[in-house]
Amino acid sequence: MGERRSRRPAASFFVAAALVQVAMFGLSPAVASTTAAPDGWPSPPPSQGGAFLVPLPIPPVLKPVRSDATTDYYRLTERAARQHILPGPATPIWGYDGITPGPTIVQRSGRRTSLTVVNHLPDGTTVHLHGAHTAPGSDGYPTDLIRPGASQVYVYPDGQSARVMWYHDHAMAQTGPHLNKGLAGFYILHDAQEDSLHLPWGANDVPIVIQDRLFAPDNTLRYPRTPATQASGVLGDTILANAAPQPYFRVANRKVRLRLLNGSDARQYRLALSNGQPLVQIGSEGGLLPAPVRQDSIDLAPAERADVVIDFSKVPVGSKVVLQNRLGSGPTSQVLRFDVVRHVTDHSTIPASLRPIHRLSADDASVTRTFTLESAADGTWTINDKPFDPRRIDADPKLGATEVWNFYNRSPQTHVMHMHDVNFQILDLNGLPPPPGTDSWTEMVTIPPFGAATVIARFEDFTGTYVFHCHVLRHEDNAMMAQFRVRAPRPRPPA
């Protein structure tokens, strides 16, 4: 830790990097950085020896190959590339279209997406759209691999309301290493109800994935698969935002909407602003909250998202505000810095109510299931004492049913349970109602060491088999996964 930060690159590097940044990014990185070079980001390599030396890159928005009355057709190629992340040599990565994060897919609710993924990597891959409600064949089942040289079409009905999702690799026992190399990107759904709220939009609506990474001295990414990381997950000592180390982000003195995603393997963040200003949370995994919540800090476990607005209108131009990680220390305590650089008039709003929610209660459920989270003597992670087995069905909810699921963590590690296909509401976390911001629709629940959580889910629209698992990737890859099969209700026997 910290060792590579103390090495000093040549002074000429700083100067060249700074000039290129000014030329390429100017005051509007969101616009300037949408044209990625084929071998990675257009951004110059960052400098070492301090934070906030490179601009925040914004992943380019993917253009459809074609569109018809109902559907937009997209294509992504998974391939190896090199991307300038740290000073010195470019880092070998695996990226969708050769970049990490991959291009952002932006879609309207109600329009169908057909995504063709071509695998030019040496390993089998599968693509999961995290947060999507989709048929099993397009869900990226861990053994439903796209072989090297092959391709697969995924169809997303996009019937859900506006929200931020992300697509990432989900290959059996390889999800951790594949994500660590870069296989993840944003998928943002908009809808008319969201439009009517006049939240900050366009260049002021910015997706940011926060990831911690470990780099070797030659700038290659490390992913130590040891018994220790199998227990605790892989923790990096370098914090990246959109694959840039602790970047700066130039903003105007207005409201800015950030779609924050924790794309880390295991690290949890407690995000807060250095000037003491609150983060106004407007959405979570399941889309817009019923009403904005002013948060002094927001906790994000792996795969969790927070949709927040920061209002810089009272911050004097020339100020700098750091997005801190209050769970970190030293190099992991800072994520990025906002530089308020100009005056503008802001026409966006944060309405007092956003989207109504129908809250479920335990009385709505017909079935209750219980899952214990534990590790076996050899360190394998288990759910109800069993490691993942694709041939075994662990729960068989009926189509249309509402069920209560209890998770008991019987280990000294945090687990972050994620259900595919369905959204749920958290009813209870360690005996208490879920904290504000996590009490709406979601597909993630963070269960502290030896803690317990109760969630309520509705199994709608699709029959078939889906996985649920811990999203600490070393846990997921070491068998902390199970599956449910949604079955069609049995027709009534004739009277």
Ligand code: C2O
């Ligand atoms: Cu984000 Cu099953 O995954």
Ligand code: CU
């Ligand atoms: Cu876990």
